[in-house]
Amino acid sequence: MKTTNGTNHQADIPADTRKSLPIALLRAREAVMAGFRPVLARHGITEQQWRVLRVLSEFGEPLDASNLAFRASILPPSLTRILKMLSERQMISVIRDRGDGRRVLVQISKGGEDLIHEVAPESREIYADLEQRYGEDKVKLLLEMLDDLTTKLSR
Amino acid sequence: MKTTNGTNHQADIPADTRKSLPIALLRAREAVMAGFRPVLARHGITEQQWRVLRVLSEFGEPLDASNLAFRASILPPSLTRILKMLSERQMISVIRDRGDGRRVLVQISKGGEDLIHEVAPESREIYADLEQRYGEDKVKLLLEMLDDLTTKLSR
DNA sequence: TCAATCTTGTTAACATGTTAATCAATAATC
DNA sequence: GATTATTGATTAACATGTTAACAAGATTGA
Numbered sequence: 001m002k003t004t005n006g007t008n009h010q011a012d013i014p015a016d017t018r019k020s021l022p023i024a025l026l027r028a029r030e031a032v033m034a035g036f037r038p039v040l041a042r043h044g045i046t047e048q049q050w051r052v053l054r055v056l057s058e059f060g061e062p063l064d065a066s067n068l069a070f071r072a073s074i075l076p077p078s079l080t081r082i083l084k085m086l087s088e089r090q091m092i093s094v095i096r097d098r099g100d101g102r103r104v105l106v107q108i109s110k111g112g113e114d115l116i117h118e119v120a121p122e123s124r125e126i127y128a129d130l131e132q133r134y135g136e137d138k139v140k141l142l143l144e145m146l147d148d149l150t151t152k153l154s155r
Numbered sequence: 156m157k158t159t160n161g162t163n164h165q166a167d168i169p170a171d172t173r174k175s176l177p178i179a180l181l182r183a184r185e186a187v188m189a190g191f192r193p194v195l196a197r198h199g200i201t202e203q204q205w206r207v208l209r210v211l212s213e214f215g216e217p218l219d220a221s222n223l224a225f226r227a228s229i230l231p232p233s234l235t236r237i238l239k240m241l242s243e244r245q246m247i248s249v250i251r252d253r254g255d256g257r258r259v260l261v262q263i264s265k266g267g268e269d270l271i272h273e274v275a276p277e278s279r280e281i282y283a284d285l286e287q288r289y290g291e292d293k294v295k296l297l298l299e300m301l302d303d304l305t306t307k308l309s310r
Numbered sequence: 311t312c313a314a315t316c317t318t319g320t321t322a323a324c325a326t327g328t329t330a331a332t333c334a335a336t337a338a339t340c
Numbered sequence: 341g342a343t344t345a346t347t348g349a350t351t352a353a354c355a356t357g358t359t360a361a362c363a364a365g366a367t368t369g370a
Contacts, residue, residue, distance in 0.1 A: 311370100312369100312370095313368100313369095313370090314367100314368080314369085314370100315366100315367075315368070315369100316365105316366080316367070316368085317364100317365085317366070317367090318363100318364090318365080318366095319362100319363090319364090319365100320361105320362080320363075320364100321360105321361085321362070321363090322359100322360085322361075322362090323358100323359090323360090323361100324357100324358085324359095325356105325357080325358080326355105326356080326357070326358095327354100327355080327356070327357085328353100328354085328355080328356095329352100329353090329354095330351105330352085330353090331350105331351080331352075331353100332349100332350080332351070332352090333348100333349085333350080333351090334347100334348090334349090334350100335346100335347085335348085335349105336345100336346080336347070336348095337344100337345080337346070337347085338343100338344080338345070338346080339342105339343085339344075339345085340341100340342095340343080340344095
């Protein structure tokens with residue numbers, strides 16, 4: 001066994017980092033986000049806050065924290081902090097669930113919807129550019145493969 | 156336009172989060188790492204520290220911080236902190252470059268190599284399981300597609 | 311040569327990721 | 341119905357991500 005740079009002379013260490021799936025996923029994600037982050041930053045919002053708002057907007061009705069965390073791919077401790085921020089900025093409303101005092105119900109408010117409609121055009125533009133650069137069909141295929149991978153590993 | 160849950164009645168907001176490439180990449184990465192993290196945790200090391208050690212081990216000779224950061228996909232400020240940790244734990248050695256006093260040269264030490272050889276077998280096992288579940292050929296194809304995407308977006 | 315500029319690495323400040331512990335409310339069991 | 345177990349959310353503690361500012365060494369050019 002021999003790597004391209006020729007310095008790895010041990011046969012029993014892990015595969016080359018260039019062939020590592022976790023790293024490839026990380027780099028791809030970083031490359032994609034490099035396009036979106038400046039747009040979000042211009043609107044004073046982080047990527048995670050944006051995901052929370054989008055999920056809430058898409059869902060359309062109040063969502064409890066666990067459900068929201070799962071859909072936005074954010075861990076509960078992070079979500080707690082994010083909800084605090086978004087609530088202070090009047091983008092969402094948070095209320096306790098009557099009937100189950102443990103649950104917290106989250107709903108997007110006008111401020112949040114307004115922001116979404118502000119950012120949406122730029123966001124679509126970035127995504128369109130991405131599809132144009134990489135190929136619309138390849139984006140679709142990649143999405144299917146990623147989804148398949150996630151499903152097969154989650155059980 | 157209409158989403159599956161039927162609650163999104165606005166035609167001008169961003170595409171469904173389920174069809175979002177950033178989120179799909181995030182979820183896939185999370186699903187893959189869920190297998191590796193426990194292994195690394197058992198050895199008292201984080202994912203990023205592991206990446207740094209692997210890059211150093213593969214490269215075989217001293218690497219300056221910028222180069223290391225790039226190869227390990229870690230931002231400079233994070234790397235500074237990680238190097239401090241790994242150095243205290245005797246896994247790497249850090250010295251100033253003679254000839255260019257700004258540069259810092261990092262090299263893996265015996266402690267680091269030992270750890271790599273400890274973790275490697277378990278790591279390979281997890282990866283093999285992943286390839287078996289998802290398909291060896293599909294892993295390869297996915298890696299190529301991710302690499303292609305990263306390349307096409309990085310210019 | 312020396313002042314302006316660029317480069318490399320670090321520090322700072324804030325947000326999120328990650329795991330474990332905690333707390334309150336509900337559900338389960340007896 | 342009181343005790344115990346489980347669940348949903350939060351808090352705590354530490355590591356990393358992210359951007360901006362900074363410090364020190366190297367380069368450049370007048």
